[in-house]
Amino acid sequence: MNTFQNNNEIKLELKELYKAFEDTPVLEGISLQLKNKEFISILGPSGSGKSTIFNIISGLLKPDRGEVAIEGENHTGKTGRVSYMYQKDLLLPWRKVIDNASLPLIVKGMEKQQARETVAPFFKVFGLEGFEHKYPFQLSGGMRQRAALLRTYMFSKDIMLLDEPFGGLDAITRAKMQQWLLDVLQQLEASILFITHDIEEAIYLSDRVYILSERPAAVKKEIVIDLERPRGREILTSREFIDLKAEILSLL
Amino acid sequence: MKRSRSIENSIIPIGFSLILLLIWQLSVDMGMISRNMLPSPTDVGSTLIEILPDIYQHTLVTLTEAFAGFFASILLALILAILMDSVKVIKKAIYPILVVSQTVPLIVLAPLFVMWFGYGMMPKIIVVVLVCFFPILISLLDGLSSVDKDMINLLKSMKASRLQIFRLVKFPAAMVSFFSGLRIAATYSIMGAIIGEWMGGKAGLGIYMTRVKYSFAYDKTFAAILVIVVLSMMVFYAVRLLQRLAMPWSIEMEKNRR
Numbered sequence A: 001m002n003t004f005q006n007n008n009e010i011k012l013e014l015k016e017l018y019k020a021f022e023d024t025p026v027l028e029g030i031s032l033q034l035k036n037k038e039f040i041s042i043l044g045p046s047g048s049g050k051s052t053i054f055n056i057i058s059g060l061l062k063p064d065r066g067e068v069a070i071e072g073e074n075h076t077g078k079t080g081r082v083s084y085m086y087q088k089d090l091l092l093p094w095r096k097v098i099d100n101a102s103l104p105l106i107v108k109g110m111e112k113q114q115a116r117e118t119v120a121p122f123f124k125v126f127g128l129e130g131f132e133h134k135y136p137f138q139l140s141g142g143m144r145q146r147a148a149l150l151r152t153y154m155f156s157k158d159i160m161l162l163d164e165p166f167g168g169l170d171a172i173t174r175a176k177m178q179q180w181l182l183d184v185l186q187q188l189e190a191s192i193l194f195i196t197h198d199i200e201e202a203i204y205l206s207d208r209v210y211i212l213s214e215r216p217a218a219v220k221k222e223i224v225i226d227l228e229r230p231r232g233r234e235i236l237t238s239r240e241f242i243d244l245k246a247e248i249l250s251l252l
Numbered sequence B: 001m002k003r004s005r006s007i008e009n010s011i012i013p014i015g016f017s018l019i020l021l022l023i024w025q026l027s028v029d030m031g032m033i034s035r036n037m038l039p040s041p042t043d044v045g046s047t048l049i050e051i052l053p054d055i056y057q058h059t060l061v062t063l064t065e066a067f068a069g070f071f072a073s074i075l076l077a078l079i080l081a082i083l084m085d086s087v088k089v090i091k092k093a094i095y096p097i098l099v100v101s102q103t104v105p106l107i108v109l110a111p112l113f114v115m116w117f118g119y120g121m122m123p124k125i126i127v128v129v130l131v132c133f134f135p136i137l138i139s140l141l142d143g144l145s146s147v148d149k150d151m152i153n154l155l156k157s158m159k160a161s162r163l164q165i166f167r168l169v170k171f172p173a174a175m176v177s178f179f180s181g182l183r184i185a186a187t188y189s190i191m192g193a194i195i196g197e198w199m200g201g202k203a204g205l206g207i208y209m210t211r212v213k214y215s216f217a218y219d220k221t222f223a224a225i226l227v228i229v230v231l232s233m234m235v236f237y238a239v240r241l242l243q244r245l246a247m248p249w250s251i252e253m254e255k256n257r258r
Ligand SMILES: Nc1ncnc2c1ncn2[C@@H]1O[C@H](COP(=O)(O)OP(=O)(O)OP(=O)(O)O)[C@@H](O)[C@H]1O
Pocket: A021, A022, A026, A044, A045, A046, A047, A048, A049, A050, A051, A052, A053, A197, A215
């Protein structure tokens, strides 16, 4: 039963992360696990330290204490392993969408033409067909997020950190993008850590949700979302969904 | 809506300039101002046609000096901007000196350059560099330091090298600002060459102007000024065209914003 083992393999583990900025403690003992092909949300109030967790995982920041382990190996403070999507789309305005998506490959040393050929097939999967040669400013908010997600995916296909990717979108686009994300992920082999402060979004997308306290952030509770997949928007009004929502609301 | 606004944008300044020219023409024609003191626009026009063969060689010399100085400035500004941006100590050390250097009046320095470098093109090119270099450098430095920090962090998270971050993010991001500096510098370059020539030399529009000034041929002075204005405008638009070719996205982005 090799597949069974694979599915339970721990891709990423945070062990007791502590971080303070100039004597202001921001993280106080964050521990969590991300298993293979899992979708995990981190749900926490604004300013609690969610992005700081991602900055530490991606290696941009060093924790004061604690460890980031990736596939069992210590990766604390090392960049270049996981892919990271920021709250902003951060597309380079002077690069066409296809060249923005190629950026991670260019950074890894690939030639421009080869990078383009490598990313081109993914435009269909990500619903970006026909937009390859547009500039980012010619895209709508939702399309920009798709492009940013594609770029993120091109860097590391197995572990992706998504920091409130839909935070800046209007409610309707946001709902569409959530559905889109679920559809895309079915076709990929990615393990995902997702930051949000939208409770419904967290439940709708995730296998598990970690709930953080106010700053300094600690994990208040870990909630398993036992909703069947594939999920459609109708589950938003189901009994289980509403119970989960009530449980989380009582914690925040 | 957009179209009519852009027509309005060009009609108003052109119309106003035409009215000013008309007032000037009439006041000379009606004898309110002596023709010897201030030639009318039509006088200047006819004089220009008359002296065109004469002035052509001078114009070429001035253009050569301006271009040489302009490109030397770009090169110098690029090197210095990259140095100052990557090594903060250099920036801290040099920046104040550069600002102070801009307060020294060039008119005072120009004769010294003639003394040091003679009557050839060299002292003129140096004056052009002194005039052009600063706006280019400042626009480059501003551009380089205005890059979104998160953009750089994103590249760092991908383990990009400093050189890659510079080449892929910082430098292209600085281009818009760089080109606005270039536009200013390009127009200044002609003026710089003229200031340099004013101190003496063999040929150039500045030389021509000092000569006609001593013979009190003001119509020729004004004709030369006209040539200078046209040249300056031409280089301004040439840079704009270059920007359009080099960065089509930046022009489209500007259009979108309007
Ligand atoms: N580099 C830094 N230096 C000093 N303080 C910082 C730094 N980065 C973050 N902080 C502070 O740490 C706290 C947590 O920031 P963080 O960005 O991780 O919060 P967040 O949960 O992502 O918030 P949001 O929901 O608004 O995105 C904030 O109070 C912030 O001001």
